[in-house]
Amino acid sequence: MRLLDLTLNTPQENLALDEALLDAAEASSNESREVLRLWEPRQGMLVAGSSSRLADEVNLNACAARGVPVLRRASGGATILTGPGCLMYAVVLSYELRPDLRPIDQAHSFVLGTIAAALGKNISGVSRAGISDLVLGEKKFSGNSLRCKRGHFLYHGTLLYRFPLEEISSLLKMPSRQPAYREHRNHADFLTNLPLGAPALRQALITAFSATEDCPNWPRSLTDQLVAEKYSNREWNERL
Numbered sequence: 001m002r003l004l005d006l007t008l009n010t011p012q013e014n015l016a017l018d019e020a021l022l023d024a025a026e027a028s029s030n031e032s033r034e035v036l037r038l039w040e041p042r043q044g045m046l047v048a049g050s051s052s053r054l055a056d057e058v059n060l061n062a063c064a065a066r067g068v069p070v071l072r073r074a075s076g077g078a079t080i081l082t083g084p085g086c087l088m089y090a091v092v093l094s095y096e097l098r099p100d101l102r103p104i105d106q107a108h109s110f111v112l113g114t115i116a117a118a119l120g121k122n123i124s125g126v127s128r129a130g131i132s133d134l135v136l137g138e139k140k141f142s143g144n145s146l147r148c149k150r151g152h153f154l155y156h157g158t159l160l161y162r163f164p165l166e167e168i169s170s171l172l173k174m175p176s177r178q179p180a181y182r183e184h185r186n187h188a189d190f191l192t193n194l195p196l197g198a199p200a201l202r203q204a205l206i207t208a209f210s211a212t213e214d215c216p217n218w219p220r221s222l223t224d225q226l227v228a229e230k231y232s233n234r235e236w237n238e239r240l
Contacts, residue, residue, distance in 0.1 A: 001034045001035065001036055001091075001209050001210055001211045001212070001213065002033075002034065002035040002036070002211065002213040002214065002215040003035070003036050003037075003038075003206060003211035003212070003213065003214065003215055004021070004035055004036070004037040004038070004215040004218055005037075005038045005039070005202065006037065006038075006039060006218065007039040007040055007041070007042065008039075008223075009042075010227075011041065011043065011045040011047075011069050011071055012071065012227045012231040012232045013223060013227055013231075014039055014041065014088075015047065015071055015073055015074075015231050016223045016224075016226035016227045016230070016231045017037070017039075017218070017219075017223045018037065018073070018074075018090040018154060018156055019073075019074045019147070019154070019226055019230075020218075020219040020222040020223040020226055021035055021037060021090065021092050021154070021218070021219065022092050022147060022149060022152060022153075022154040023149075023219070023222060024219040024222060025092050025094070025151070025152040026149050026150065026151055026152055033092065033094065033152070034091075034092055034093055034094050034097065034152075035091070035092050035211075035215055036089065036090075036091045036205065036206065036209045036211040037089065037090040037091070038087065038088070038089050038202055038205065038206075039087075039088050039089075039090075040084065040086065040087050040088060040198065041082050041083045041084060041086065041088065042084065043069075043083060043084075044068050044081065044082070044083035044084075044167065045068060045069045045070075045071060045081075045082060045083060046058055046063060046068060046069070046070040046071065046079055046080070046081055046171060046172070047071055047072070047073050047079065047080050047081075047082060048070065048071070048072045048073070048079040048237075048240075049072075049073065049075065049076045049077040049078055049079060049145060050072065050073065050074055050075060050076055050147075051076060051240065052072070052077075052078060052079050052240060053240045054070065054079070054238065054240065056173065056176060057078060057079040057172065057173055057175065058070060058079055058171070058172060058173065059170065059171050059172065059173060062170055062171050063171055066171075068081075068171060070237065070238075071231060071237050072231075072236055072237045072238075072239070073145070074147050074154075075145040075146055075147040075154065075156065076145050076146070076147075077132065077143065077144070077145035078143070078175050078177075079172060080143055080158060080172075081167065081168050081171050081172055082158055082163075083163065083164075083167075084162075084163075085160070085161060085162035085163035085164065085193070086158050086159065086160050086161070086163045087158070087159040087161060087198055087201050087202065088156070088157070088158060088159075089156060089157060089159065089205055090154060090155070090156035091111060091154075091155050091156070091209060092152055092153070092154050093107075093111075093152060093153055093155065094151065094152050095150075095151055095152060095153070096151060098110075101153070104146070104148070107146055107148075107153060107155060108128075108131060108132055108144075108146075109128075111144070111146075111155045112128045112132065112134060112144065113128065114208050114209065115134060115142070115204075115205065115208060116128055116134055117208065118204040118205060118207060118208035119134075119194070119196075119201075119204055121204070122196060122200060122204065123136065123194065123195060123196065125137045129179065129181045130179030130180075130181060130182075131179070132144040132145060132146075132157070133179065135181075136192055136194060137192075138181065139190060139191060139192035140182075140190055140191050140192070141159065141160045141161075141191070141192050141193065141194050142157055142158055142159050142160070143157055143158050144156065144157030144158070145157065159194060159201055160191065160192070160193045160194060161193050161194045161195075161196055161197065161198060161201060162193055162197075162198075163193055165187070165188065165191050165192075165193065166188065168187045168188075168191065169186065169187045169188055172187065174186065174187075
């Protein structure tokens, strides 16, 4: 698998690159298009799921007052707040190489199980919870989502390690749909940071996915196209 450890300059570019990696894999007949991308936002931002209703999930007035951009990703799931102190990852996997991952529950199980096992070598108490969360004990540190296409799927998510958790309660509303294990806890009581630094987290993921190949030719032009046509477009970001 190829490794792309790359944070671009703007929130829009960073969201676009995840989708561009999936689209580039779909357009290629080369089996080596599987890739692990790692990045960390340079500023705080809200990222809504493709079907998220902003008014239901986001404190829009607080975001506007603090200048926190509200964007929308191509994958599903609920809105997240991310920024410095939250390592982001994206992995593009091939159905041709991994036909057993076509069922969505198997995709969740494989990716989250791989990450949990890798982190568990350094931290005790890491496990999967709900459909697509990772927890330390009973507290969530990772939310994840996926987007499937014909030949590949994109699985991406968050790893909180030094994030100012108090900001989440002021910018995100309590979700209307909650996993049972949350037990109606507020954000402050539900979320936690991992006791690992970014270098250790990066290395754990790189090792877990055997991402040993360089990725010098990432899809720059496709990323720019998606930024222009989608991620900088209010009709996309504010459509729901």
